[in-house]
Amino acid sequence: MTAQSSPPKSLFEKVWDAHVVEPEGATSPAVLYIDLHLVHEVTSPQAFSELEARGLKVRRPDRTFATLDHSIPTLRPDADGNRPYITAQAEIQVHTLEDNAAKNGVRLFGYDAENRGVVHVIGPEMGLTRPGYTVVCGDSHTSTHGAFGCIAFGIGTSEVGHVLATQCLAQRKPKTMRITVDGKLQPGVTGKDVALTIIATLGFSGGTGYALEYAGPVIEALDMEGRMTVCNLSIEAGARCGMIAPDAKTVEWLRGREYVPQGADYDVAAAEWLKLASDEGATFDKEIRIDGSSIEPMATWGTSPDQGAPIVKGVPVAHTEDEERALKYMGLKGGDSRSAAKVDVVFIGSCTNGRMSDLRAAADIFKGRKVAAGVRALVVPGSEWVRLEAEKEGLDKIFTDAGAEWRLPGCSMCIAMNGDFVLPGQLAVSTSNRNFEGRQGPGSRTVLASPATAAASAIAGHVADPRQFMALESA
Amino acid sequence: MSNQESNNSFSSRIVVLPEANIDTDQIIPARFLTTTTKAGLGKVAFNDWRYNADGSNKDFILNTIDASEHQVLVAGNNLGCGSSREHAPWALMDYGFRAVISTEIADIFKSNSLKNGLLPVVVDKATYDKLLANPQQRVTIDLETCALTLEDGTVFTFQVEEFARQCLLEGVDAMGWVLKRLPAIEAYEKANNKEAA
Numbered sequence: 029m030t031a032q033s034s035p036p037k038s039l040f041e042k043v044w045d046a047h048v049v050e051p052e053g054a055t056s057p058a059v060l061y062i063d064l065h066l067v068h069e070v071t072s073p074q075a076f077s078e079l080e081a082r083g084l085k086v087r088r089p090d091r092t093f094a095t096l097d098h099s100i101p102t103l104r105p106d107a108d109g110n111r112p113y114i115t116a117q118a119e120i121q122v123h124t125l126e127d128n129a130a131k132n133g134v135r136l137f138g139y140d141a142e143n144r145g146v147v148h149v150i151g152p153e154m155g156l157t158r159p160g161y162t163v164v165c166g167d168s169h170t171s172t173h174g175a176f177g178c179i180a181f182g183i184g185t186s187e188v189g190h191v192l193a194t195q196c197l198a199q200r201k202p203k204t205m206r207i208t209v210d211g212k213l214q215p216g217v218t219g220k221d222v223a224l225t226i227i228a229t230l231g232f233s234g235g236t237g238y239a240l241e242y243a244g245p246v247i248e249a250l251d252m253e254g255r256m257t258v259c260n261l262s263i264e265a266g267a268r269c270g271m272i273a274p275d276a277k278t279v280e281w282l283r284g285r286e287y288v289p290q291g292a293d294y295d296v297a298a299a300e301w302l303k304l305a306s307d308e309g310a311t312f313d314k315e316i317r318i319d320g321s322s323i324e325p326m327a328t329w330g331t332s333p334d335q336g337a338p339i340v341k342g343v344p345v346a347h348t349e350d351e352e353r354a355l356k357y358m359g360l361k362g363g364d365s366r367s368a369a370k371v372d373v374v375f376i377g378s379c380t381n382g383r384m385s386d387l388r389a390a391a392d393i394f395k396g397r398k399v400a401a402g403v404r405a406l407v408v409p410g411s412e413w414v415r416l417e418a419e420k421e422g423l424d425k426i427f428t429d430a431g432a433e434w435r436l437p438g439c440s441m442c443i444a445m446n447g448d449f450v451l452p453g454q455l456a457v458s459t460s461n462r463n464f465e466g467r468q469g470p471g472s473r474t475v476l477a478s479p480a481t482a483a484a485s486a487i488a489g490h491v492a493d494p495r496q497f498m499a500l501e502s503a
Numbered sequence: 504m505s506n507q508e509s510n511n512s513f514s515s516r517i518v519v520l521p522e523a524n525i526d527t528d529q530i531i532p533a534r535f536l537t538t539t540t541k542a543g544l545g546k547v548a549f550n551d552w553r554y555n556a557d558g559s560n561k562d563f564i565l566n567t568i569d570a571s572e573h574q575v576l577v578a579g580n581n582l583g584c585g586s587s588r589e590h591a592p593w594a595l596m597d598y599g600f601r602a603v604i605s606t607e608i609a610d611i612f613k614s615n616s617l618k619n620g621l622l623p624v625v626v627d628k629a630t631y632d633k634l635l636a637n638p639q640q641r642v643t644i645d646l647e648t649c650a651l652t653l654e655d656g657t658v659f660t661f662q663v664e665e666f667a668r669q670c671l672l673e674g675v676d677a678m679g680w681v682l683k684r685l686p687a688i689e690a691y692e693k694a695n696n697k698e699a700a
């Protein structure tokens with residue numbers, strides 16, 4: 029006789045259920061346990077102050093890790109070791125986190141730590157992010173960690189305080205949506221193009237109230253870094269989190285990293301991780317399917333991440349007032365080819381696309397070519413580890429030979445609060461995640477695209493389909 | 504217990520920003536996030552819409568009104584999309600707003616607002632259109648009954664997540680609420696092998 033099996037569960041439900049300390053009631057939210065809390069300098073100072081005002085300390089410093097990424101300069105310190113902070117305030121903010129971490133026994137990946145970097149790049153890199161975990165951080169792109177089968181979401185500073193004090197959050201359970209990407213990607217199409225296509229399909233609020241699960245052959249075929257890019261952008265469709273079932277690739281990617289179990293223990297843990305995948309027959313509140321074979325290199329044309337289209341299709345004609353306003357802000361004309369508008373800045377980096385595979389993809393295009401006259405290109409590695417690895421492979425040389433700048437790791441032009449920004453009216457092609465008005469500096473205009481497209485656009489001097497450069501190489 | 508001006512019910516004129524998708528970068532640009540306190544952010548709320556590069560005022564509604572008279576912001580669809588920065592509700596509250604109204608309010612912004620006592624009110628299109636039709640009007644918002652009353656007498660009943668509503672009505676401290684669960688949290692850690700090493 030076989031045992032009565034429990035009803036099929038989705039990946040999300042398995043991870044959620046395993047973290048419920050107190051279930052949700054009609055008038056009270058669930059108390060959800062948080063396995064990993066990542067902290068950075070910008071959204072934490074007021075939370076630490078709140079703890080201090082209550083006479084509390086960080087409850088689980090062993091589950092709390094801090095890094096410097098948002099407001100730090102990406103230029104090297106001068107001969108005396110002074111760092112070129114944009115303002116004295118930015119420096120104070122960095123020191124505030126250094127103090128708070130020291131006082132509370134929290135490990136800080138500070139300056140010169142070989143693991144410092146953008147919070148969502150170093151979490152996985154260090155093996156802090158583990159399949160089946162709940163992960164939070166005061167940054168909305170925390171959804172990145174969902175690529176490892178985590179429930180990972182961004183929180184505000186009040187909630188940062190709650191987690192520091194209790195390791196828990198009061199949360200309502202979201203609905204679930206599975207996005208299945210069928211078929212096979214064409215050559216030259218990347219995870220970023222998949223993500224921009226999904227967002228364009230769902231719309232900026234299509235994911236609101238949902239936890240997303242990405243599935244299907246295209247998602248399975250992506251490498252871990254491509255999967256992180258896809259999960260990273262979940263918030264741009266309004267969803268708080270997006271996740272992908274752990275598989276053999278997940279297990280191999282994490283093996284041997286500092287914080288995962290080592291040796292035989294690792295295989296024991298990995299066997300559990302592989303059980304997290306959604307069960308056959310699991311149900312979702314909503315399901316959508318996307319044909320992956322028809323996805324092409326994408327670029328946004330407007331001021332919201334869902335305003336994107338295949339590059340080959342040119343700038344779309346506006347159908348609504350919003351779209352008209354967006355095109356006007358961007359200085360683009362509906363019906364034009366993407367080559368009609370000149371690009372001023374290219375930014376390659378961020379937690380969306382600042383990892384090794386991203387830099388390799390960009391370097392493949394830059395190699396033996398020059399950045400077009402009048403274009404400023406900035407390449408910012410996502411972490412120290414990525415920087416060192418890229419330098420070992422000689423990628424930095426390829427970038428600088430092409431005429432691009434090679435910087436120290438940080439968020440840089442993704443959020444433009446550290447002194448790296450786009451000037452008013454300039455058009456930037458950026459591998460980051462938001463193209464809002466002024467996101468990359470007052471009056472800046474942002475086109476979101478993949479690292480290959482960003483590199484191709486730097487060479488061409490306008491938004492360019494990267495396949496034209498790839499085809500040249502294979503010819 | 505009818506108390507005209509309490510935390511739970513208040514009347515104010517509205518101010519309308521009809522743009523859709525006002526994201527957190529518009530509400531407070533990232534370069535102002537280097538602060539380590541919550542105070543004083545009202546000055547830079549909508550900074551790039553309010554000021555020219557040289558610091559002079561732009562022709563923008565928030566520069567022309569008396570903030571104490573206009574405590575309700577009505578904004579286009581999908582207000583507060585973008586980042587998780589709690590600086591956005593801090594800046595709006597420091598400017599003087601007590602409630603924001605839109606046909607759709609982004610998830611994290613909504614939750615951050617509720618935690619700070621800035622009431623996010625999601626209305627239907629018909630109510631939104633009536634607000635826009637008379638952008639000078641005075642409205643009343645009552646959290647007890649979840650009622651938004653327009654100047655023409657129309658009453659719209661809005662939804663607020665029940666726990667957040669109770670926290671606001673009864674002044675429950677959300678961190679304190681979770682802190683009270685510490686025994687259950689410890690038991691969970693023990694049962695799941697998650698205790699500190």
Ligand code: SF4
Pocket residue numbers: 097098146147148167168169378379380438439442443460461
């Ligand atoms: S790179 Fe951009 S999105 Fe990522 S953590 Fe930094 S600011 Fe946030």
